[in-house]
Each structure stands twice: as structure tokens, then as C-alpha cells.
Amino acid sequence: MAGRPRDDRARNVILRRAADIASQDGLEGLSIGRLATDLGVSKSGLFGYFGSKEELQLATIRTATGIYLDEVIQPALTVPPGLGRVRRLCENWLSYSQRRVFPGGCFFFAVTAEFDARPGRVRDAVAAASLDWSRLVTRTIDDARQLGELADDTDADQLAFELIAFLETANARSLLHDDPNAYERGRTAIRKHLDAATADPGNTA
Amino acid sequence: MAGRPRDDRARNVILRRAADIASQDGLEGLSIGRLATDLGVSKSGLFGYFGSKEELQLATIRTATGIYLDEVIQPALTVPPGLGRVRRLCENWLSYSQRRVFPGGCFFFAVTAEFDARPGRVRDAVAAASLDWSRLVTRTIDDARQLGELADDTDADQLAFELIAFLETANARSLLHDDPNAYERGRTAIRKHLDAATADPGNTA
DNA sequence: CCTACCGATCGGTAGG
DNA sequence: CCTACCGATCGGTAGG
Numbered sequence A, B: 001m002a003g004r005p006r007d008d009r010a011r012n013v014i015l016r017r018a019a020d021i022a023s024q025d026g027l028e029g030l031s032i033g034r035l036a037t038d039l040g041v042s043k044s045g046l047f048g049y050f051g052s053k054e055e056l057q058l059a060t061i062r063t064a065t066g067i068y069l070d071e072v073i074q075p076a077l078t079v080p081p082g083l084g085r086v087r088r089l090c091e092n093w094l095s096y097s098q099r100r101v102f103p104g105g106c107f108f109f110a111v112t113a114e115f116d117a118r119p120g121r122v123r124d125a126v127a128a129a130s131l132d133w134s135r136l137v138t139r140t141i142d143d144a145r146q147l148g149e150l151a152d153d154t155d156a157d158q159l160a161f162e163l164i165a166f167l168e169t170a171n172a173r174s175l176l177h178d179d180p181n182a183y184e185r186g187r188t189a190i191r192k193h194l195d196a197a198t199a200d201p202g203n204t205a
Numbered sequence C, D: 001c002c003t004a005c006c007g008a009t010c011g012g013t014a015g016g
Helices: A005-029 A032-039 A043-050 A053-078 A083-098 A107-115 A121-146 A156-177 A182-197 B005-029 B032-039 B043-050 B053-078 B083-098 B107-115 B121-146 B156-177 B182-197
Strands: none
Touching: A005 A032, A005 A043, A005 A053, A005 A107, A005 B005, A032 A043, A043 A053, A053 A083, A053 A107, A053 A121, A083 A121, A083 A156, A083 A182, A107 A121, A107 A156, A107 B107, A107 B156, A121 A156, A121 B156, A156 A182, A156 B107, A156 B121, A156 B156, A156 B182, A182 B156, B005 B032, B005 B043, B005 B053, B005 B107, B032 B043, B043 B053, B053 B083, B053 B107, B053 B121, B083 B121, B083 B156, B083 B182, B107 B121, B107 B156, B121 B156, B156 B182
16 A cells, blocks of 8 residues: 655655645646645646545645644643643644644635535534534543533533634634734634633523 | 616626635635536526626625625614624624525635735736725724723724624635534623723723 | 637546 | 647637
């Protein structure tokens, strides 16, 4: 299945560039010819790595998932479970978007809106990645709750929905309006929200 | 500028269909040939109404804006200013998304992610529509604050950011995961958030 | 508002 | 992994 090391390196270079293009112009806007020209190889040579455009799209999603793991998730797992890890996960996400690890902002935000109404394997792969992320945030919140750092009656699924909403909206607003305040709005919303959910018997919010 | 009434009617039919297609496949996925075939007219005949693909895209955005006004904004203005109008605006938005007024969910969510990283007139038009909507939500919240229905220190811009985040995330999750609970998550988040912001000197959240 | 066409680009293939 | 090509489709135009 895996080619020689040299092939793998070439493949990685191709897919990193593909993910950058897709974050800006979408996975449909990503064309084999353009990608080949950008990288200075022949179209059919590049095509041979993947066999079809759909396979290129799926491989690009896997590459983006790996980068997301490295940039957002892994560094948060160095923090012990609890509220601190929840905060770190959110901050890593905002930083990943703000630093433009992908030039078009969050890769998954870009391709979700593109494929959410187009049934097929690409949509399925995007939906699976989104679900994995959503479950990780939920689990991290629930850990904090079980450790007594969030109120006992915290609905982890609901709070995860709300935090993810703030992250994605900060990303979207920053991109669409070149608004540098977007990330501060997101940070404020997250801080306020997590403070409101901290274990505090007198808190009714 | 405006053609005969017959032309205007034909134009509206074309643009309504264009908005439906764009909500699912994007404004680039909207092709003049496909649109012409769908509507049973010649490609050049349809082209003549607009003169370029970019003009078709801009006209489609204007049509979608009109539908958004009719479905979301106008019916909320029948409610007197205050917290009730804020709630009505949010509920109208969720209903507009949930009823699939556009088959691909919110038209503007779909085209924002598509064009947020592609400078040009289309992005500018999408950004302007987004800003208008954002300002309307902010103003509606600030009216409620001035009427004493929201806490005096409510940051209307910040609260608008948060409510819009819940709306868009409910839309996105419903589309990507065929999740019927997405809208209830959105409604819960909005209710909880507005309750926490209601005028109440003892509330520290 | 039609038919017929333009050059460019798409995904994909043949042949070496 | 290259050159050269395939049919299909793109936005747009000529001519009537």
C-alpha cells in the first residue's frame, strides 16, 4: 500500500499544498491541473498518486486531520484533564485559526459548508472528522465536570455545542471581515461561558 | 434599467432557482449552462439577462437578501422592540433554516465559507449582507437593553456575536449530520443566554 | 432569445 | 512520471 519513502515525502508535499488550496478555494476548486502546475510536475504524474479526484480530496482531508491533531489536539493533551484542558483546547483552536496554519482559516470550516449538502464519500469524511472533534470537546468538558471543576448539572454536549459555535464564528468573522477583534470576541465568549459553568452552588445561570 | 414586467418575472424565476442551487453547490457551482438546462431556456438567452457570471452571482445574492428580509427580518418587526423581538428574530432564523427555505440551508452560510478567502465583488457583497444582519441583531439587543429588559451592562455587540454563533452552528450541524436535535441545541443555547442577560441585579454571570 | 461556435480548462487515459 | 490526447463542460461571443 505505502510507496517508497521518497514517494511518501512527495505525496506529503502534494497534500500539504492541496490542503492550503482547499482551505481557500474549496475541495472542488482544488484542480489536479492547477496543483500540478503549482508544484512543477506533470498532471498525469500527480494524478498517478491518487487515481481520481475524489481520492485526492479524501487524502487531503486525512492530511488536514493530521495537521489539526498536531496543532490543536496533541498540545492540549499535555495539560492534565479538567477545566484547564478545556481552555487550552479552545485557545489552541483560536490560535490555529488566527495564525492561518491554513491560509483560508480552518480547513474543516471551509469544506464543511462546501460539502454539507452534497452526499458522497467526501461529505461522509468531513462529517466523521467533525463528529470526532465534537466528541473530544464533549469528553474533555465531562472530565472537568467529573473532577468537580464544572457544575454537576453541566450538560457537556450542550456546552460543547456552544464553545464550538464561538470558535467557528470567530474564524468566519475574521476571514469575511478581516476583523482582528473577532478572536477577542470568541475568547470573551468562551471565558464568560466557562466561568458561568464553573462549580458554584449559588449559580443559577 | 428595469425591463418589461415579463422580463422581470422571468428574471425572478431564474434568480430564485439560482439561489437554490447556490445554497447547495455554491456560487461557483452555479453554472450558466446548468441553470439554463434546468429552466428549459438557451444558455445565451439566460446569459443575456446578466452579461457575466459575476453579475449573475451578485444578482443571486440580492435575490437571497430579499427572501431573507421576508422570512427572517420583516416578521420580527411586527413584534414591538424589546426582548420579545430579539427572541422572535432568532426563532425566525432557526425556522428559516429548518424549513429549508433554501434547500442547502442558510444561503449566506453557504456562500460565506465559499468566498471569505476570495477577494472581489462577490465577497464584498456577502460581507456587506453579513454586516447588515449583524448590526440589526446588535441594534435589536440594544433596544431591549435600553427598555430595561436586558441588564444595563449588556454588551450588545458581544451578545449578538454569541447568538449568531448559535444560529449558524445549528444550521451547519443540521446539514452536515442530518441531526434533528441541532435546532433544539440552538434554541436551548439562545434561551439560556438571554435568560442570563435579563435585567437582574443579583445575576453575576 | 435562438443555434452554433470560440478558447480554456476540467477529470481522466493511452502509450511509452 | 512524461507527452499527447480524449470528451465534456466552462464562460462568453457571433450572427441572425
